[in-house]
Amino acid sequence: MGVLRAHPELALFLCLAAGYLVGRLRVGPITLGGIAGTLIVALLVGAWSEVRVADDVKTVFFALFIFSLGYMGGPQFFANLNRKGLRFGVLCLIELVCVVSIALFLAEAFDLDVGTASGILAGAATESAVVGTATEAIGKLAGLTPAQVTEYQGNVATAYTVCYLFGLITIVLYSSQIMPMMLRIDLREASRELWEKMRGGEGSLEEDEREALPGMVGRTYVVTAGDGMTVGELQSARDGLVTVEAVKRGSRALTPEPGLELSLSDLVLLVGRRREVIAAGRQLGPETPGIPGLDAPLxxxxxxxxxxxxxxxxxxxxxxxxxxxxxxxxxxxxxxxxxxxxxxxxxxxxxxxxxxxxxxARSGLDRLVKKIGAVVNNDATDFVYLGLGIVAGSLLGQIVVHLGDIPLSLGTGGGCLISGLVFGWFRSRRQTFGAFPPQAATTLKDMGLAVFIACTGLASGPQAAPLLKEYGALLPFAGVAMVLIPATLSLVVGLKLLKIEKPLLIGAIAGQQCSTPAITAISQTAQSTVPLLGYTITYTLSNFLLPLTGPVLVGILGA
CATH class of the missing domain: 3.30.70.1450 (Regulator of K+ conductance, C-terminal domain)
Structure with missing residues (x-):
């Protein structure tokens, strides 16, 4: 214990390793996940050893997490600001109104402090980012002593842990098992039918599957029926969807110019979409195996x-x-x-x-690229762009707006979230600058949140037992209610008013809850990724909107 106190970095990474190990444990379709596991372990280690990590560590890693989250979701967030996206956005609005209203009601009815109420909202909504935005907002409340700030911030983590557990179990079971029964559908069959409708009758592929018959092919033919046809005539007959890449006459390789007339026994290499190549081949003659020397690199x-x-x-x-x-x-x-x-x-x-x-072909490809866009440059992280984005978000978070007596501020978390959205969207418009490879962004996002949660749990451990003793029965109830109420309302509104297809609606409800375990369970039940199409829209919108509820709730209750 003395070693952990003297070297808090040991405690920090111990919590990460043990927490992700706990998060892998599975009970039926339920897994806690690494973040919830890390918080549970950190609370226990904090209560046992009273290790403290500098607050600046928590702030830095939370900024990295929230900016990466916004950067990854920015393009899709702005792309969904259209009629279709706003239709799904109604579900996110239902989620926001419900969780904030329920948290305010519980705070009033049970005289909850601002930290406990915020933790209930974060945990029941299964949105870890709210822990950060609410904790930061509590630290800026006027009139609180340092001891009160520490107590309330600790209550956020403890309430979050309990409510997250019950909220997670509820949304996974409700969305993947109960909702299909309520809608009277076989989720697997409904997803298959919807996918075939969307793809014009084509089936879907699993993640580890590839097409046995690829769409883009190259094939060689011996000219018999096509004797006397020119290369240009052959290509124009297929509307430019097939090109003659090489022609071999005897031992000579000919340049396939449009005016070249094909002769009997010529060997011709066609490249294009499979259906068109096969049709063009019928005009030429029988297909042959690949011929050495008759190839054109693409x-x-x-x-x-x-x-x-x-x-x-x-x-x-x-x-x-x-x-x-x-x-x-x-x-x-x-x-x-x-x-x-x-x-x-x-x-x-x-x-x-x-x-x-x-x-x-390289020459034509280069000419086309210059006209329509730019080659994507995503090899290494552009730290200039990344650093400027976090600086802009931090500055934005310092702005305070007063609504009457209620001071509202985005804080570093909310500011970096917005800057991440904008910087990610701007990068997507012309991908020649600001590279932030998906693997790097995902690593920073996961690492940033995990370290932040571990720091929060270590600091909150000593306050956990008293809070659980005081509100032990309320927290599980709040975790279940805050999932069932908005999810059920969204189910009715999405089905009756918005007319969203049932598999997409189930996925969208998991997305409004920002629950990755829920969409995983839904996809397993459906044996399809179709529900993911609805999930991605609401997940992106809720990932932006839910973290902002932390400062709003703290501002209202703190006033």
Whole structure:
């Protein structure tokens, strides 16, 4: 114990290791997760050893976490500020109004202090970021002694731990098991039908599956039926969706210019979409195995769409606008929008910031890239951009707005969240600067939150037992009620008024609760990622809005 007191870094990383180990324990479909496990371990270690970590450590790591969270969700957050996104946003509004109202009611009815009420909100809503924003807001309340600040901040962590446990169990079971029964659907079958409807009859793939028949292919043919046809005629007959990449006549390799006339027994390499290549092959003759020397290397590029004129065009319309697609044999093989993979079909609408996977001859590919966008640069973190973003968020968090007698401030957490959203969105518009690779962003986000939670638990350990003794029965009740009330209201509103498809609605309700374990259980039940389409929208919106409820609740109760 003396070693831990003398070296708090040992206690900190002990809590991380043991906490994530506890978080892996599974009971049925329920796992606590590393963050809740870390907090439980940290509370126990803090109560036993009374280790204290400097407050600056907690502040720095929370800023890293909240900025990374905003940066990763920024593009999708702003992309969802449309009619479809705002329809799902109604569910997030229901969540916000319900959890704040319930927390205020419980505080009034049971005379709760500001820390306990904030911890109930954070835990029952299963939103760890509220712990940080509320704790920071409590530290800025006027009229509190240092001892009261320490006590109330400790109560946030303790109340969060208990309510999180019961809130997590409730949302996982309610969304993955009970909601499908209430809606009278087989979630697996309903998800499959919805996916086939969205993809025009095509089935879905699991994460570890790949297409057995890829869409982009190269095949060689012997010219028989196509004797006398020119290369240009063959390509134009397929609307530019097939290109002749190589022609071999005897031992000679010919340049496949549009005016080249094909002769009997020529070997021709076609590249393009599988359906079109097969159709073009019928015009030429029988297919042959790959011929040595008859090959044309193709380059690949990850290109962010930045051209305004391309924004809103379908892939087919973009091909017509840019002749390089057909003339140089460049093909779109994948569309990545934020973290969602979209089908590279002709009717897929492109948006600025979309990342296209392009395949084609190097010269034509380079010309096309210069017109429509820029090659994505995401190799290493741009620490200039990252540092400026956190500085901007910290400064924004210092602004205080008074609503009557209630002082409201975003604090470092809320400010960095907003700056992260803006900086992440701005980066997505032209991905040639401000690189923050997804793996790096995820690591900083997870590490930042884990260290913050560990610091909070270590400091709160000594106050945990008295609070549990005083409000032991209230906390589990609050954790269950604060999940069931907004989730049930959202189910009714989403089904009756918003007319959201049932698998998407179930996923969206898990998202409004910011519950990753819930969407994991839902996806396992559905054996499909379809509910994830609804989850991503509400998860992004709630991840921005719920952390702001911490300062709001603290400001109201503190006044």
């Amino acid at each position: 380059a690949t590029r990850q290109v962010a769409v930045t051209e305004k004129a391309t924004d809103g065009l379908t892939i087919d319309a973009a091909r017509r606008r840019h002749p390089e697609f057909g003339q140089s044999g460049v093909y779109v093989t994948e569309v990545l929008r934020n973290d969602q993979h979209l089908p590279a079909s002709g009717d897929t609408v492109l948006r600025r910031g979309d990342v296209l996977s392009l395949v084609g």
